[in-house]
Amino acid sequence: MTSTTRTKLEVRQLDAWFGTTQALHDIGLAIPERAATAIIGPSGCGKSTLIRCLNRMHEIVPGARVSGQVLLDGEDIYRPGVDPVQVRARVGMVFQRPNPFPTMSIYDNAAAGLLLSGGRRSRADLDAAVEHSLRQAALWDEVEDSLDASGVSISGGQQQRLCIARALAVEPEVILMDEPCSALDPIATTKIEALIHELKAQYTIVIVTHSMQQAARVSDYTVFMYLGKLIEFGSTERLFTTPQKKETEDYITGRFG
């Protein structure tokens, strides 16, 4: 990490449980602002759990619990008295499978977050915000003429970009993506990756991915996890060329297991 990058999210001594099973062990990590950080590791190593701890989504699973700190701009989001709803408005999330609201139009999906918490806006304001977020998600040109069509009437890749637009519309500072391309074909994947490239100029992005190629293509920093522990963290280039831990090397060279 160069000295000019500022830390957006800092994870300190984070443990996470599902009931009595511990899924994360003592994670410590500083995620830089306006950059893409990838989380890689074998299935079940805790990537999703970690990313869901960053916007307090972990705790909505019954029996799930967290200890430790996650500092967003230096403020602990797990401090007593912090409203998880406020945290989630600042730290948005895109899921593995596209999940637009099926009964809503494309327009209403993009506007969904804007209408929350008494967000009274004029129609013109809303129109502008919807167009802006759909353009940011590189979807506007494809749906401009069918904004009233159902949010699930478009292709899977388009649905995922609609979900990205929906997350962007509430103007979060951080966007978490949990394997956003795993349900998509290669062309749709390319589009989303290009989009991440665009977005990281403005947003802090954390992306979980199963594909090391994808991590190498889109991310500036990479976290390698194994069995609920953080094994190695560093710039993507460094981690892939000169891994310092044996587990990391085994994983990226495909000699794992």
Add this chain to the structure above:
Amino acid sequence: MDSESLEAPWMAARPTVRSTVPRRRNVGDRVFRLLTASFGLTLLLVVASIFLVLCYQSRDAVRTFRWAFLTTSVWDPVAREFGALPLIYGTIVSSLLALAQAIPLSVGTALFLSELAPSWVRAPVSFLVELLATIPSVVYGLWGIFVLVPWMRSYIGPALSGTLGFLPMFSGPNYGVGMLTASMILAVMIVPYITSVAHEVFQAVPAAQREAALALGATRWEMIRLAVLPYGRTGVIGAVMLGLGRAIGETMAVTMVIGNRADVSLSVFAPASTMASVIANEFTEATYDLYLQALVEVGLVLLVVTVVVNVLARLLVWRVAAPAGGGH
């Protein structure tokens, strides 16, 4: 989740609808298939024969009154006049009034059970709600006569006419028995049906939908508004129609508190009659053939209305049971 009595009315139609039995054939499969198919067929035959018998037993009444049976409003067996309009009106109005009271209560309870209640509250509450469905109709009727009717006469009725008495709905004499009392009993009786189906529908909302809303910064209530209610909308409508189907056909409890007067009145305090209550009340007193036939024709109308409402309800609930997409 459902008790047997809740499942029963919908099970009937299933075997005949399900046609995608696995291709793999062996003797056991074939026997099983034959058996279930014949059960399904038997049920269908029973329904068809009920319909035919009702048609046959009411043939003279149908021939005599034609469409006037459904459109005239004098039901006077002494004068040999049979216009079923007041009964149809009574059935529709009492059922709709019951829905108006039952929907908020049921949907609220179902939301509480699926979204808010901690698990140690959920089980006993849903058990109690389902228990309501097992209480015999005549027991509800007794409760109505001894509790609800006096309440209506001394508290609820006066309170309503005191505040909303300027509306024709809430004016006129209040005897305790009448349309409103019947609808309140009906509401209590259909709440468990609507609640348990709506609860199932809400539980079927995919976690991905809820998480999508929460991740946008939705509060719990906003999550319900954004993800749960729209996703469950069709299913809840189906649940409400199931309740409606039951309210329309409910007989005993209604007969005991509705006052049994075949009049069309705007006032909800006025005594009224429903199709079912008239049949129950007058069947043993039908002293001549045309009277009996007219009652059977009322039964025929009731059957047709109930079947239509229930089929629509089932279709709606089924559509939700196999959702189109938008989550895992």
